[in-house]
Amino acid sequence: MTPALRLAGASLAYGERRLWSGLDLDVAPGEFIAVLGANGAGKSSLLKVALGQQPLERGSVEVAGRPARRGDRRIGYVPQQKGLDRDTPLRARDLVRLGLDGHRWGPLLPSRAARARVDRVLAAVGATDYADAPVGRLSGGEQQRLRVAQSIVGDPALVLADEPLLSLDLHHAAAVSALLHESRLRTGAAVVFVTHDVNPVLPYADRVLYLAGGRFRVGTPEAVMNSATLTELYGSPVEVLRSGGRLLVAGGAAPSDHPHAHDHEEAS
Numbered sequence: 001m002t003p004a005l006r007l008a009g010a011s012l013a014y015g016e017r018r019l020w021s022g023l024d025l026d027v028a029p030g031e032f033i034a035v036l037g038a039n040g041a042g043k044s045s046l047l048k049v050a051l052g053q054q055p056l057e058r059g060s061v062e063v064a065g066r067p068a069r070r071g072d073r074r075i076g077y078v079p080q081q082k083g084l085d086r087d088t089p090l091r092a093r094d095l096v097r098l099g100l101d102g103h104r105w106g107p108l109l110p111s112r113a114a115r116a117r118v119d120r121v122l123a124a125v126g127a128t129d130y131a132d133a134p135v136g137r138l139s140g141g142e143q144q145r146l147r148v149a150q151s152i153v154g155d156p157a158l159v160l161a162d163e164p165l166l167s168l169d170l171h172h173a174a175a176v177s178a179l180l181h182e183s184r185l186r187t188g189a190a191v192v193f194v195t196h197d198v199n200p201v202l203p204y205a206d207r208v209l210y211l212a213g214g215r216f217r218v219g220t221p222e223a224v225m226n227s228a229t230l231t232e233l234y235g236s237p238v239e240v241l242r243s244g245g246r247l248l249v250a251g252g253a254a255p256s257d258h259p260h261a262h263d264h265e266e267a268s
């Protein structure tokens with residue numbers, strides 16, 4: 001089966017600074033992979049590579065069998081959250097529709113079919129009640145559900161979500177994680193989910209890619225999220241504690257990580 005995302009011998013550098021190297025990763029269709037790591041480890045940059053916005057220093061990257069390129073409509077993208085301006089002149093349904101025909105190239109769907117598809121996805125994310133509301137007036141959690149809806153409305157082969165849970169409360173974080181999970185079950189899209197807290201996605205993640213200090217580990221959550229593996233990865237003591245079904249990661253300052261990020265946020 002052609003992987004939804006394939007990185008082979010991939011290295012990424014900005015000038016002299018290498019973020020990670022030797023990354024081999026096949027993400028299978030329908031797979032849910034959580035990407036974790038300290039601030040500045042290169043998680044967002046990994047998504048930029050898949051989006052064709054950032055060239056690799058070495059190695060190759062393919063999306064559903066073709067080299068990564070900008071504007072690939074087979075990718076749904078949830079960018080890092082920014083609150084929408086209160087006066088944004090779009091209704092909720094317009095924002096979602098941009099995921100269908102907001103691209104400059106490609107055929108437009110006939111409007112009735114497009115509208116039906118937008119309605120279906122609005123219902124799937126539980127946003128029907130505010131489908132016609134101005135987006136700027138909606139809460140952060142409601143806007144985030146719409147961004148997720150926008151990312152899946154075009155039936156992508158690959159969904160890339162960059163910290164989609166940022167600033168969401170526990171309830172909304174759980175809801176947004178579940179939405180992406182349900183979407184991959186429904187459509188077979190693979191999900192690459194960047195998050196600083198693994199807990200909301202623990203029920204869904206098939207694998208974890210953990211980046212730290214230029215190195216990485218890939219494996220099941222159990223294989224990666226334990227004290228021995230993370231201590232080895234960071235090269236300094238890390239403790240992974242389990243409490244009430246949640247994981248707490250304490251410690252873990254890798255020497256080459258961002259100077260302002262010495263601890264995992266989930267430990268605070």
Ligand SMILES: Nc1ncnc2c1ncn2[C@@H]1O[C@H](COP(=O)(O)OP(=O)(O)OP(=O)(O)O)[C@@H](O)[C@H]1O
Pocket residue numbers: 014019037038039040041042043044045046258
């Ligand atoms: N276009 C660029 N040119 C130069 N440096 C960059 C560029 N984009 C990102 N960086 C740097 O590369 C490092 C990794 O950035 P990236 O956003 O990928 O990290 P991240 O793991 O997503 O971090 P965070 O958890 O803080 O969002 C950072 O130090 C960042 O400043």
